[in-house]
Structure formats: structure tokens, C-alpha cells
Amino acid sequence: MIKVENLCKSFGSTKVHNGINLEIKKGAITYIIGPSGTGKSVLLKQLMGLIKPDSGKIYIDDFDITTANKKQLLKVRYKFGMLFQNAALFDSFTIFDNVAFPLREHRKLSDDELQEIVTEKLKLVGLSGVNHKYPSELSGGMRKRVGLARAIALSPDIMMYDEPTTGLDPIMTDIVDDLIYNTQKELNITSVVISHDIPSVLKNADYIGMLYNGRIIQYGTPEYFKTTDNPYVRQFFSGSKDGPIKVY
């Protein structure tokens, strides 16, 4: 379980987070939604300890990572897998080496075992025969799937997804949504997903948190979000430019 208490973060004079309180339940898929530029990616990176918050607490299974040292942080990160917005594959490595990377770093495996696990993970995301290709030779959707295979290679307890469907065509979006859902069910992990994609959110989410103005302004189940009359949520769901959310 992840618990965030009163989290604040500024970059220079820009206040990104202004007292975030959030609880992410174990074994569920929680979507974080909100307009662009509200610091959703920054929140995700703070949860993993990649960015240090200015103040506030983040508990990962009751361990406060905001006061942890580098060694403790590295240990906490074993629990995480993360799919980056643009997959963040190592462009000088082949697909096989990319997926094998965390395994080579953290497990002592024979070549056969490595081959077996990598093939299995790639199969799980619906890819085969791409082992010797380079990331630049794949489409955006395929890269994201490789990124997902790499993220789940070490069988993490918590999966983070940073806009997994942004920039994908509708069919690929559906495939990636299903992947997130199936990964969740098969590995029984905790998932945190950042998304703008309302249909994906409503289809997959167990819980939704909406981030605006540096705070979580609404939290609840998809059913709740469908019926709430919170004007911010309504505007975001309807995709209208008129409403309380100002776009500059």
C-alpha cells in the first residue's frame, strides 16, 4: 500500500504540488487523472523516490521513503516497475537486452533461463520475433509493450504507468488497456496509472484520483466519478474548454 501525506513540491517559483493526500490500495488499479501540466508524472516519480519532495511523507508499505538514503531507496525500488511515457528503452540495446537488463543486474541467471524469462515476458505483452531489433525499428505501441515487458521482468509488487496510451491509435490503446488489466490480474500487483484517456480510465480503474491545482480534488470509484456533480470532474470528463478549469 502507498500512502501520501501532505506532499508539497515546487520547481523554482512554480508550485506543482500543494499538499497532496492520497492512499493507493493494495492489489487495485488506481488512475490519476488531471489536465496536462498539473504534475502527474512528477507525483509518480516522487512515489518511486526519483524526485525528492520539498515536504510531506510518502509511505511504501509503512516505510517512509522521503527520509530514506540512497541505499534504502534502491532497495525500495525493487518493488517497483515503471512504464515511462515514451517507454525510455535503452536505444543502444536490442529488445532482448532491454528486457534482460534488470534480470542481468539483479539476478544471477544462466543464458537459457534468461532467454526463457525474456521470451515469456515478451509473449505476455504479445510480442515475438523482435528480440534482435533495436527500439528505433519498432512502432510507438510496440515500444510501450517492450517497456512493459521490461518493467514486469522482475515481477514487481507495484506497477507505475506514465500515460501508457498517449499517442497510440484506438486499437493499440485498447490492447495496452487490456495489458494493464491482465498484468494486474495475472500478477496480482498494485497499479498506479496516469492517463488522460477517459474511456480507458472508466474501463480499467478500481479507483480514480483527480489532480488539479496541486491537490487531489476528487477521489473515488469510476461509478462515483460518473455521477458526481463536481464541476472540475464534469468539465474534464466532458472535455469542454468552458468551466472552472482554466487553460492558459
Added chain:
Amino acid sequence: MKFFEFIGKMILDIIHMAGKMSILLYEISKSIFKPPFRFKLFVKQIEFIGYKSIPIIILTGLFTGMVFSLQSFKGLDNFGAGEMTSGLVAMAMIWELAPVLTGIMVAARAGSAMTAELGTMKVTEQIDALDAMAVDPIHYLAVPRMLAGVFSMPLLNAICIIFGIIGSYFVLVGMMGTGSSIFFENMVLYTTLSDIIDSLIKSFVFGLIVVNVSCYNGFNTTTGAEGVGKATNVSVVESSILVCMFDYILTSVLIL
């Protein structure tokens, strides 16, 4: 008032940067002794920083030795001391020219590429990805580069000195008619083993500076292609200036 603000800000920025670079150097040196030792990455960096720099270092050394001999011979010959030129050239190459030129050449060739590579990794979140997979980017990326840099640089320096002397031999013996035995006699007379050791110490430090500055700028690259370009540019400028500055500092320490 604006002018003083500008000066003040510049000085603060420089102190800030020097502090951050020192912290990076400290973190790199702390990580060097942590297992695992990444031998493959180390060899790859040796190839990139060291082996692939050999041609330009040979050319740099050769032409520097040649032009320096030509100029010095012209000057010294006026006093009838033309035959001593080989000693002067060897001294200059060992003390100053080879370590500094090697430092600047490696900064321009390998340091710039290092910053561009790390900078691109930074802006495409590949460095974050390393962190996210519980792999320390300093240990994975900076340490092999640092080890390769401080290992390669003294060797490149030695190559530069040797080819400087070969260039000098072409000019002095081949063109100016200095006797071959006098050439070597004078060269050995004016240089000692401790000169060579000092030179290697200098190039070791320059290797450290170039890799540290290149890694620092790579890791701190911001926003996109323009950021990578800017970081690369700044990296080469800073490395070159620091090499010159530390050349003075080291010389004054070593000469005492």
C-alpha cells in the same frame, strides 16, 4: 547596479557549479569500489575514449613537435644554440604541450560525445529508467567512463610526447641538419624521469576533469535537443578552461 548584480550572479553560479561537480566526483569515487565491477563497459569506454583518440593524438603530437621545432630552431640558431632545440622541444612536450593538448583534444572528441550521449539518455528518461530499475546511474554510467578516462589519458599523453619527438626529429635532423646523436643526447640531457612522471600525473588529473565535467553536464541536461546541444557545448568549454586552469595549479604544486 545591474552590472554588479550580473557579476554577483555569475560568481554565485560558478561556486554553485563547482560544488555540484565536486559532489559528483565524490559520488563517483565512492561508487568505484562498489561491486560489481563492470568490466565490459570499462573496456568499451577504453575503446571509445582511449583507442579511438589515438589517431588525432598522433597528428596533434606530430605537428606540434614539428612546428615547435621549426620555430625554436629559428630562434635558438641566432645564438648558435640550434643544436639544443631537441632538449627544449622534449621539455616543452613533456611538461606542457602533450598533457594540455591531449586533455583538450579528448575533451573535444570524447568528452563532447559523452555529454551528448548522457544528455540524450537524460532527456529521454533512460537515466530515470535506470534509477527505476534500482540501478545506480553513477555506478552504471559514470564509473566506467571515469576509470577509462584516467587510465587512457596518461597513455594518450605518452603517445603525444613520442610523436612530438618524432615530429621534432623530422624537422631538426631531416631538415635542419642537426646530427642524430646530438639530437638524442641533448634530449636526454635536459629531461629527467621525474619530468615524465609529473607529466603523467597531470594527464591523469586532466582525464579526471574531462570525464567529470562531461558526466556532470550530461546528467544535468534539460529539455530536448536544444538542451543536449547546449550541454555538449558548455561541456567542452568548461573542460578546456579547467584543463588550462589546473595545468597552472598542478605545475606550481609539482615544480615546488
